[in-house]
Amino acid sequence: MSSEAGFFTTKLEEAIGWARKYSIFQYPFVTACCGMEYMATACSHYDVDRFGAGLPRFSPRQADVLFVVGTISHKMAPVLKRLYDQMAEPKWVVAFGVCTCTGGFYDNYATVMGIDTILPVDVYIPGCPPRPESVLDGLIKLQDRIQKQHETGDRPAPEPRPEFPV
């Protein structure tokens, strides 16, 4: 949007959205094996810092994206909900791995069948575990949502939950 005169105009909300989507402070709620893939993505080879998400915060008060990485059991569910409630707005939730999306191959007395039964989920990243490429794809999708939220003023409708053949 640069003009001939060499100055730069934008809408304030767009600028905030742009700034916010490139300064994601995620809270990695790592409970299972997906954590390994999360670490691989976060390390220098795939380098999430390219997308401005290079600084995980281990306090929900300082985080604005909750990465739920790994199987959530019914015993853990109240903890996760409380952690989400402790985060300050604006906040987003990423379901990392198939267990958090739908429960994955677990269908038993212990496992929550998808964290969207207890939290609003913005982006689903299926996979067991997801490849770093799909994590980065999910991260870019999340950035689009953050940008869009600031352009339009309201939260885009949540992603549809992925369907898996049974």
Added chain:
Amino acid sequence: MNAESLIQAVRERFPQAVESSYAYRRDATIVVRRESLLPLAKALKEDPAFQMSFLIDLTAVDYSAFGKKPATAFFASSGVGVRPSMGIEAEEPWPGPPSARFAVVYHFLSLPLKQRLRVEVLVSEESPEVDSLTPLWGAANWLEREVWDMFGIRFQGHPDLKRILMYEEFEGHPLRKDYPVKKRQPLIGPVN
């Protein structure tokens, strides 16, 4: 000392305690009367002939559904053949499932003598209780809590017998064969 002679040594030491025994692939197993578990375990640990210093594992088996329907082979759908190996004969074959509903299984290892012993105690459905081994092995503490949590078998003399994996609000014992497979007890959120 091989499996047969280990069984023989335990039988000679405790002729009243051992109900039956079997050995397969050098694994010695003895089935022990419930009331004689504690003195036998104490002797296994402290007797220089056994020196079972290490309690590797403590778990339980629910035999109530055993043999009621054919087991589906885990690898059957993948095309990998699943059948018992004919390579090694069992000198003392397994006598079959026990008459009692539960068996509590202890795996002992003697580090100095390099020998293993599996001890089973049969537990009836009416009084699912066994003596605790926590005075002898500290490792028994959490393992017995797990068996209580999953199978509902009580351990007399345990210092703090409460659930270890499931939450206190959970009703029932999920690894019992009569626990409904589809039963869900979430703390928050919908039942699904």
